[in-house]
Amino acid sequence: xxxxxxxxxxxxxxxxxxxxxSNSWFGCWIGLEIYLMSFIPLISMSYYxxxxxxxxKYFLTQSIASITFLFYIIMKLILFxxxxxxxxxxxxxxxSMLMKMGAAxxxxxxxxIVEGLSWFYYFILMTWQKITPMILMSYYFYKNLLIITIFFxxxxxxxxxxxxxxxxKMMAYSSMKNxxxxxSSLMMSENLWxxxxxxxxxxxxxxxxxxxxxxxxxxxxLFIMNMKPMIMMNLLMNLLSMGGLPPFLGFFPKWIIIIFLxxxxxxxxxxxxxxxxxxxxxxYVRIIYSSFxxxxxxxxxxxxxxxxxxxxxxxxxxLSTLGIILSTLFFF
Numbered sequence: 001x002x003x004x005x006x007x008x009x010x011x012x013x014x015x016x017x018x019x020x021x022s023n024s025w026f027g028c029w030i031g032l033e034i035y036l037m038s039f040i041p042l043i044s045m046s047y048y049x050x051x052x053x054x055x056x057k058y059f060l061t062q063s064i065a066s067i068t069f070l071f072y073i074i075m076k077l078i079l080f081x082x083x084x085x086x087x088x089x090x091x092x093x094x095x096s097m098l099m100k101m102g103a104a105x106x107x108x109x110x111x112x113i114v115e116g117l118s119w120f121y122y123f124i125l126m127t128w129q130k131i132t133p134m135i136l137m138s139y140y141f142y143k144n145l146l147i148i149t150i151f152f153x154x155x156x157x158x159x160x161x162x163x164x165x166x167x168x169k170m171m172a173y174s175s176m177k178n179x180x181x182x183x184s185s186l187m188m189s190e191n192l193w194x195x196x197x198x199x200x201x202x203x204x205x206x207x208x209x210x211x212x213x214x215x216x217x218x219x220x221x222l223f224i225m226n227m228k229p230m231i232m233m234n235l236l237m238n239l240l241s242m243g244g245l246p247p248f249l250g251f252f253p254k255w256i257i258i259i260f261l262x263x264x265x266x267x268x269x270x271x272x273x274x275x276x277x278x279x280x281x282x283x284y285v286r287i288i289y290s291s292f293x294x295x296x297x298x299x300x301x302x303x304x305x306x307x308x309x310x311x312x313x314x315x316x317x318x319l320s321t322l323g324i325i326l327s328t329l330f331f332f
Contacts, residue, residue: 004041004045005042005045008038008039008041008042009038009042011034011038012035012038012039012042012124012128013128014034015031015032015034015035015038015132016031016035016128016131016132017031018030018031018034019031019032019035019132019135019136020131020132020135020136025072025073025076026073028132028136029066029069029070029073031132032066032069032100032132032133033066035129035132036059036062036063036066039058039121039124039125039129040055040058040059042121042124043055043058043116043117043121050115050116051116051117052116053112053116054112054113054114054115054116054117055116057109057112057113058109058113060109061099061106061109062100064099065096065097065099065100066096066100068092068095068096068099069092069093069096069097071092072089072092072093072096075089075092076089087142089140090140090141090142091142091145093136093137093139093140094137094140094141094142094145094146095145097133097134097136097137098133098137098149100129100133101129101130101133101134101179102176103149103152103153103176103179103183104149104152104153104156104157104176105149105152107156107176110172110176111160111164111169111172111173113125114168114169114171114172115166115168115169117168118212119168119208119209119211119212120208120212122168122171122208123204123205123208126171126172126175126204127197127200127201127204127205130179130182130197131197134182134183134186134193137186138186138190138193141187143187146183146187147269149180149183150180150183150184150269151269151272153176153177153179153180153183154177154180154272154273154276155272155276156173156176157173157174157175157176157177157178157179157180157276157280158173158177158276158277158279158280159279160173160176161173161174161280161283162279162282162283164283165218165219165220166217166218166219167211167216167217167218167219167287168217170219170283170287171204171207174242174280174284175204177276177277177280178200180273181196181253181254181257181273182196182197182200184257184261184269184273185253185257185260188257188260188261188264189260192253192256192257192260195253195256196253196257199249199250199252199253200250200253202249202319203238203241203242203249203250203320204242206238206317206320207238207239207242210234210235210238214231219286219287222235222287222288230314232288233317234314234317235287235288236285236288237317237320238317238320239284239285239287239288240281240284240285241320242284243277243280243281243284243285244277244280244281245281248320249319249320250320254273254277257273258270258273258274261273
């Protein structure tokens with residue numbers, strides 16, 4: 001971590017504060033552009049093969065979304081007295097923010113970019129980068145578009161991760177599905193959205209920390225790493241927690257969202273949420289299943305010392321099992 005990275009990371013976090021605290025649309029747009037101009041140098045500093053390609057794709061897609069957002073701002077200033085164009089304006093701002101987040105049907109750039117990122121910048125892209133677009137989108141909800149987007153998100157996020165061997169792409173499709181949960185929570189309550197975002201960020205941070213220390217980027221790397229049984233068990237627990245299995249922490253915010261959806265009689269949306277979560281659990285379990293059940297060749301030169309991270313991962317895993325305790329305290 002050198003001084004350049006620290007500077008750009010500070011500007012990256014500061015730009016989000018500019019956007020969400022601004023009282024004008026131009027201030028929000030400026031914050032988004034500062035974020036873009038600080039994140040691109042960060043991902044360009046990495047020593048991965050696909051880094052330059054990822055930075056260029058990220059710049060192009062974010063620029064298109066920013067141009068759309070800027071066009072919306074100018075149109076609003078010119079035609080601010082015409083209330084008939086409200087639906088067009090809300091459609092434009094929702095589309096530009098969905099493109100910035102990588103939401104379906106604007107998701108095609110998202111899995112390709114995460115393939116060129118390190119786990120730390122992947123974590124920033126999955127969590128912090130989504131805060132500003134979602135808050136700006138909450139100012140102008142276009143409900144019909146968002147419900148269609150949630151359907152796309154859940155189905156594409158669940159089915160798209162089935163044929164992936166890359167852990168980063170698999171987690172990217174997982175992020176798409178979880179973003180569908182976030183949008184549905186934001187449509188109901190900002191406090192519920194913030195709670196879900198905190199829980200999701202905590203679980204993603206555990207997985208990124210674990211894969212970073214294991215130096216793993218593909219599923220087959222987990223088969224030959226001589227992982228200790230405790231590490232494998234913690235990996236399984238955190239993956240199941242991200243999938244939303246009931247005893248774990250990841251189930252708790254999803255349960256609250258399901259309760260709110262049922263109260264609003266959104267039965268079909270709730271059914272799709274639950275069914276697609278089962279598919280997500282399938283390919284989460286697939287990551288660790290072969291490591292547990294099959295005997296792979298263990299390479300002697302790949303012996304790694306996991307004792308330095310074992311206690312940290314065990315502490316995180318204990319927190320991941322607190323979902324049943326929280327649900328007991330809150331609901332009974």
